[in-house]
Amino acid sequence: MEKVIIDADKCKGCALCIEACPKKCLILSDTFNKAGYRPAVFTQKDACISCGFCFQVCPDIAIEIYT
Numbered sequence: 001m002e003k004v005i006i007d008a009d010k011c012k013g014c015a016l017c018i019e020a021c022p023k024k025c026l027i028l029s030d031t032f033n034k035a036g037y038r039p040a041v042f043t044q045k046d047a048c049i050s051c052g053f054c055f056q057v058c059p060d061i062a063i064e065i066y067t
């Protein structure tokens with residue numbers, strides 16, 4: 001299972017999670033969600049340390065963390 005799951009349709013592409021991630025695990029998608037935003041995407045699965053920073057900064061509760 002993924003450590004970080006992002007609900008693309010809740011995401012508004014603000015990139016706060018991308019800035020908060022110390023391991024550069026997140027990027028913005030090249031595609032758009034239903035609302036017309038480019039959602040964040042979890043990459044770098046091996047680099048993620050499950051710190052939860054991305055979850056904590058997301059204003060739209062679009063991120064779930066599994067440890």
Ligand code: SF4
Nearest residue numbers: 021048049051052054
């Ligand atoms: S849990 Fe931490 S390391 Fe993993 S994607 Fe989120 S901010 Fe990055």
Ligand code: SF4
Nearest residue numbers: 011012014015017058
């Ligand atoms: S902080 Fe939340 S709303 Fe902003 S880009 Fe990341 S997942 Fe999307």
